[in-house]
């Protein structure tokens with residue numbers, strides 16, 4: 405091979421090499437990020453229980469509300485919530501459809517998620533215990549969900565061998581574009597499949613978050629922590645995280661009205677065994693709040709060992725509820741801190757409130773779930789302790 409040929413080959417090859425190298429070093433683009441107002445708002449819709457639409461009646465509404473009430477009222481509520489809150493993200497925390505009464509699972513999901521799809525707002529969903537009761541399996545339901553163009557929902561991570569459930573994934577929320585945090589995930593969202601029912605004959609009741617899922621969570625949390633705490637803009641503590649799944653953890657039973665905000669009008673329908681996910685969350689340290697549905701008559705948030713355990717309250721009209729007690733949704737808003745130079749930095753605080761499906765979409769139970777300063781404060785030594 406003469407020198408001329410080598411040079412020519414180099415000329416041809418060089419741009420490809422440079423391109424490949426650049427591509428390799430490029431940060432993976434953030435699919436979600438904080439906007440220029442320094443806020444990221446998440447609408448949680450729990451238990452839509454969608455079935456066949458117009459022909460599916462409402463449950464547990466006042467006698468005067470029965471006529472003309474159907475799944476379409478659930479649709480209207482999603483639309484009203486989107487319009488009122490203009491969220492940056494929507495998450496559907498399971499029992500999105502009520503499989504027993506849905507003739508066609510795919511069609512039912514198409515209708516249930518339609519307001520989110522047409523809004524062009526990114527959204528995600530996890531499975532509940534009723535989503536698989538129509539003509540699609542849990543896997544089939546999740547595979548249908550991830551096919552929607554606007555969804556951020558994902559199947560299980562492909563780099564894990566065996567992981568229980570369908571639809572365990574995480575999403576990163578980047579800092580404001582053009583700031584030092586633009587390539588950092590300043591808020592981490594975790595989505596888990598809490599299962600449907602126990603398949604262990606000696607254990608009755610609902611499913612639970614399995615060790616394989618907890619292992620995935622631990623690894624993911626550790627990876628995100630490392631990235632957040634390294635240069636540029638190395639942070640001293642991990643970015644806050646929020647976890648979304650359907651079935652409450654047994655620890656949701658740790659509260660009474662003296663230490664939660666909201667109401668508990670029925671028991672905590674967690675699994676009958678404790679698989680340790682709460683302890684795993686405490687150990688990881690980044691998740692500040694978990695959000696579930698499942699118990700439609702409970703809508704409280706309580707704080708245990710630094711982690712808020714929250715219900716959203718029942719949303720769907722073809723779901724059991726309480727006549728005269730408005731269907732509701734939970735909103736979470738994370739706010740960034742201003743940097744010395746006037747830009748936006750890390751997450752400063754996380755707030756939550758609920759909206760009721762009444763004439764004014766009333767806002768209730770506003771509370772601060774987490775603030776950066778309180779988390780960063782050093783714990784005082786107890787006085788006079790041993």
Ligand SMILES: *[C@@H]1O[C@H](CO)[C@@H](O)[C@H](O)[C@H]1NC(C)=O
Nearest residue numbers: 465469472473474476477480
């Ligand atoms: C259901 O929707 C219909 C039609 O918009 C409305 O008239 C009715 O008040 C709604 N029912 C409830 C319980 O919100």
Ligand SMILES: *[C@@H]1O[C@H](CO)[C@@H](O)[C@H](O)[C@H]1NC(C)=O
Nearest residue numbers: 430431583584585586587636
């Ligand atoms: C973020 O990544 C992009 C693309 O790699 C880069 O151009 C930009 O300088 C990075 N921003 C910061 C603050 O590091």
Ligand SMILES: *[C@@H]1O[C@H](CO)[C@@H](O)[C@H](O)[C@H]1NC(C)=O
Nearest residue numbers: 658659660662663706707708
């Ligand atoms: C809430 O208060 C009750 C007593 O009213 C107590 O038994 C329970 O441990 C408290 N829970 C938490 C998480 O502090």
